[in-house]
Amino acid sequence: xTESILSVRNLQVEFASRRGTLRAIDGVSFDIAKGEVxxxxxxxxxxxxxTGLSVIGxxxxxxxxxxxxxxxxxxxxDNLPAEEMRRIRGKRIGMIFQDPLTxxxxxxxxGDQIIETIRTHLxxxxxxxxxxxxxxxxxxxxPAPEKRIDGYxxxxxxxxxxxxxxxLAICAEPELIIADEPTTALDVSVQAQIIxxxxxxxxxxGTAVMLVTHDMGVIAETSDRVAVMYAGRVAExxxxxxxxRNPLHPYAKGLMGxxxxxxxxxxxxxxxxxxxxxxxxxxxxxxxxxxxxxxxDRCRVERPEPLSRGTQxxxxxxxxxxxxxxxx
Amino acid sequence: xxxxxxxxxxxxxxxMIAVGIIAFSMFRFAGDPVNQMVGxxxxxxxRAAIRKSLGLDDPVxxxxxxxxxxxAQFKFGVSYQFRLPVTxxxxxxxxxxxxxxxxxxxxxxxxxxxxxxxxxxxxxSWLAHVFQAVSLIGISLPTFLIGILLIYLFSVTLGxxxxxxxxxxxxxxxxxxxxxxxxxxKALIMPAITLGLFQMTLIMRLVRAEMLEVMRTDYIRFAxxxxxxxxxxxxxxxxRNTLVPVITVAGLQxxxxxxxxxxxxxxxxxxxxxxxFVQAVQNVDIPIMAAYLMMVSLIFVTINLVVDILYTIVDPxxxxxxxxxx
Numbered sequence: 001x002t003e004s005i006l007s008v009r010n011l012q013v014e015f016a017s018r019r020g021t022l023r024a025i026d027g028v029s030f031d032i033a034k035g036e037v038x039x040x041x042x043x044x045x046x047x048x049x050x051t052g053l054s055v056i057g058x059x060x061x062x063x064x065x066x067x068x069x070x071x072x073x074x075x076x077x078d079n080l081p082a083e084e085m086r087r088i089r090g091k092r093i094g095m096i097f098q099d100p101l102t103x104x105x106x107x108x109x110x111g112d113q114i115i116e117t118i119r120t121h122l123x124x125x126x127x128x129x130x131x132x133x134x135x136x137x138x139x140x141x142x143p144a145p146e147k148r149i150d151g152y153x154x155x156x157x158x159x160x161x162x163x164x165x166x167x168l169a170i171c172a173e174p175e176l177i178i179a180d181e182p183t184t185a186l187d188v189s190v191q192a193q194i195i196x197x198x199x200x201x202x203x204x205x206g207t208a209v210m211l212v213t214h215d216m217g218v219i220a221e222t223s224d225r226v227a228v229m230y231a232g233r234v235a236e237x238x239x240x241x242x243x244x245r246n247p248l249h250p251y252a253k254g255l256m257g258x259x260x261x262x263x264x265x266x267x268x269x270x271x272x273x274x275x276x277x278x279x280x281x282x283x284x285x286x287x288x289x290x291x292x293x294x295x296x297d298r299c300r301v302e303r304p305e306p307l308s309r310g311t312q313x314x315x316x317x318x319x320x321x322x323x324x325x326x327x328x
Numbered sequence: 329x330x331x332x333x334x335x336x337x338x339x340x341x342x343x344m345i346a347v348g349i350i351a352f353s354m355f356r357f358a359g360d361p362v363n364q365m366v367g368x369x370x371x372x373x374x375r376a377a378i379r380k381s382l383g384l385d386d387p388v389x390x391x392x393x394x395x396x397x398x399x400a401q402f403k404f405g406v407s408y409q410f411r412l413p414v415t416x417x418x419x420x421x422x423x424x425x426x427x428x429x430x431x432x433x434x435x436x437x438x439x440x441x442x443x444x445x446x447x448x449x450x451x452x453s454w455l456a457h458v459f460q461a462v463s464l465i466g467i468s469l470p471t472f473l474i475g476i477l478l479i480y481l482f483s484v485t486l487g488x489x490x491x492x493x494x495x496x497x498x499x500x501x502x503x504x505x506x507x508x509x510x511x512x513x514k515a516l517i518m519p520a521i522t523l524g525l526f527q528m529t530l531i532m533r534l535v536r537a538e539m540l541e542v543m544r545t546d547y548i549r550f551a552x553x554x555x556x557x558x559x560x561x562x563x564x565x566x567x568r569n570t571l572v573p574v575i576t577v578a579g580l581q582x583x584x585x586x587x588x589x590x591x592x593x594x595x596x597x598x599x600x601x602x603x604x605f606v607q608a609v610q611n612v613d614i615p616i617m618a619a620y621l622m623m624v625s626l627i628f629v630t631i632n633l634v635v636d637i638l639y640t641i642v643d644p645x646x647x648x649x650x651x652x653x654x
Contacts, residue, residue: 058549089554089555095553097550097553102545102546102547103547105569106569107568107572108565116560116564117554120554120557152645154645165550168550172555
């Protein structure tokens with residue numbers, strides 16, 4: 001693997017609540033290499049978005065990073081002072097949110113928002129920043145950018161607004177883009193355009209992308225590697241074709257079984273029984289054990305740690321060679 | 329844009345005619361104006377002559393038409409008590425009231441917005457809690473009580489500020505101002521605070537609530553993700569979005585500041601239109617009451633119109649929906 005732009009080690013995120021501390025992220029580790037697209041997939045509440053937000057340092061109280069380390073190109077960023085982290089946001093890490101309709105300030109022209117961001121991070125004159133903003137709008141595929149730059153957000157369609165949001169995320173040439181469900185709020189036809197745009201930009205600029213989504217189709221199409229998250233942990237991580245064709249973790253198997261195929265066979269899609277536990281009621285041992293068809297005694301007692309299996313890494317006792325008796 | 333303004337202006341004229349009907353009917357319900365004007369020993373013939381000279385024996389509709397026609401030219405008849413044209417009386421006192429209302433509104437806006445922004449951004453600081461407590465007092469204590477308490481403290485006990493009147497005024501054309509003399513400024517402080525306190529607390533609470541709301545929106549989160557400075561986010565993005573509803577409320581409140589000035593002017597014996605109105609009520613001086621009603625309505629309607637137009641300037645979304653509607 002080439003040098004990693006982002007390295008997350010044993011990340012823990014906690015939320016203080018009235019009924020004690022809830023652990024939303026519990027020991028998540030992964031790397032993203034230069035120019036690589038990592039897909040992060042999982043059900044709602046698996047901790048995908050929280051992981052993205054903690055990388056960019058935007059976890060709001062009562063949430064906080066309780067443990068672990070985050071490194072951006074070798075620099076530890078999880079414990080930086082607020083002002084230094086602010087300089088990294090937007091400049092070295094760009095972020096794209098789910099809803100393009102609400103991501104832009106309705107009272108400012110899109111050009112002003114782009115120019116403002118450019119001039120926050122790069123020392124450019126107003127006119128140079130404006131030229132750059134027009135180039136950016138052209139790059140993300142907005143027609144007649146020199147005219148549209150003076151438009152207000154409400155004058156753009158959803159897909160066009162998401163393009164503006166992407167232009168904002170890349171305007172200072174970041175090394176990493178975090179895209180948090182960038183297509184969920186869009187029409188299916190627009191989704192594909194946005195996904196290929198993100199992919200192309202990542203390739204052209206050598207930008208690493210962390211793509212958070214619950215859409216396996218999007219992941220299969222864009223990502224180099226995929227991390228499957230479940231209840232605040234990474235269940236399985238590996239190259240996307242390996243994980244999709246040969247998932248190891250029972251949860252990942254269930255997810256891949258739930259992807260509809262175009263082949264048109266009328267087999268019922270596999271459904272994973274039950275639902276993800278609430279944060280306040282994570283079961284002992286492996287958090288997936290109540291829903292797992294293969295669970296055995298050890299799964300109910302001991303938490304599985306990630307194990308290397310070929311190109312993949314999986315957190316499941318099924319792949320541990322240590323016999324069950326000695327573990328208890 | 330022009331069509332929108334025009335439509336709103338026509339609506340405003342409709343409202344003013346409705347108010348005119350109410351003002352006009354006051355004359356008919358509050359007794360015979362001739363009896364109010366003349367003494368006990370005036371003969372019936374003389375009364376009839378006066379009645380005829382005032383046009384009071386014409387049909388109601390003719391009288392109403394004449395009243396509206398005169399009102400449109402700012403002629404409101406002659407005051408029963410002063411025997412002077414009502415318009416002159418009002419104009420003479422208008423600078424005092426407007427000055428008081430404008431200073432009170434500026435005080436309310438500036439301190440209300442500052443306090444609101446502060447208590448939204450530093451929600452848990454002790455000062456924010458103090459502001460909240462003060463705003464509760466400002467919203468619940470009646471104006472006259474605050475005025476009397478201020479007089480008791482600063483005029484009676486400390487002797488710093490005058491307890492009544494406007495101080496020395498300077499005449500500039502027909503306008504009289506107390507802003508250019510020390511005694512005028514000193515006399516203005518307490519009435520302005522008294523009058524503005526309610527608006528200030530209102531604006532403060534509104535700014536605080538709106539700002540907290542705006543700070544939770546996606547575009548503020550995205551602005552943070554773009555790495556903008558806290559200053560730019562708070563004052564460039566959040567505050568501007570907060571100010572849209574604040575402008576409306578503050579603008580509409582300016583009308584009620586003038587209307588509420590009646591109480592403040594009475595407490596401080598401020599020689600403005602409110603005091604004139606209170607005296608008119610005591611003396612059943614209907615021309616003044618009717619004119620005051622018309623004038624306050626006109627101010628309200630004008631402010632509404634201006635706020636509607638301002639709104640479209642501040643919020644670009646309204647601009648396009650407005651033009652798209654035609």
